[in-house]
Amino acid sequence: MSLLKPDLILGHVTDITPELLQRHRLRGLIVDLDNTLIPYGSFAEALEVQTWTGELLERGIKMYMVSNALPERVAFWTQRLNFPGVGLASKPLPRAFKKAVKRMGLQSRQVAMVGDQLFTDVLGGNLIGAFTIMVRPLSDNALPHTKFTRRMEQLVLRRFSSSFTGD
Numbered sequence: 001m002s003l004l005k006p007d008l009i010l011g012h013v014t015d016i017t018p019e020l021l022q023r024h025r026l027r028g029l030i031v032d033l034d035n036t037l038i039p040y041g042s043f044a045e046a047l048e049v050q051t052w053t054g055e056l057l058e059r060g061i062k063m064y065m066v067s068n069a070l071p072e073r074v075a076f077w078t079q080r081l082n083f084p085g086v087g088l089a090s091k092p093l094p095r096a097f098k099k100a101v102k103r104m105g106l107q108s109r110q111v112a113m114v115g116d117q118l119f120t121d122v123l124g125g126n127l128i129g130a131f132t133i134m135v136r137p138l139s140d141n142a143l144p145h146t147k148f149t150r151r152m153e154q155l156v157l158r159r160f161s162s163s164f165t166g167d
């Protein structure tokens with residue numbers, strides 16, 4: 001069960017500040033794309049997120065996108081946000097996460113995986129020994145499979161809820 005436990009639950013990626021990263025001795029972020037950085041399937045400009053990534057990069061935080069989305073979509077956003085990434089990543093399999101850590105020139109424990117899904121982002125991040133941050137999904141794509149996943153996530157998170165209170 002602990003492989004499904006995020007180290008931190010936040011509302012939005014922009015809640016991740018340089019100070020928060022410093023406090024946890026983190027020097028790099030692996031970020032999910034859909035519903036974490038950008039609403040599912042969107043190509044619309046996202047100034048708040050662009051400002052946030054710009055500031056972190058300027059502070060020397062390494063960033064790498066790991067997404068299960070199509071490579072064309074990932075390429076569009078990595079170009080716009082100025083950091084590298086990979087699509088069709090088969091999360092939660094560790095391969096893409098390991099590659100991301102290596103490309104950033106860091107160790108897994110120096111990296112946080114940030115995503116909106118427990119069974120892909122958090123599980124994958126925990127499998128490689130990274131710090132894991134779960135954020136609230138930006139939009140709810142109403143696919144039946146997603147609804148089921150969200151219900152399962154709620155069940156798992158409820159089991160951990162006592163350890164998050166007062167955090």
Ligand SMILES: [Mg+2]
Pocket residue numbers: 032033034035036115116117
């Ligand atoms: Mg996502």
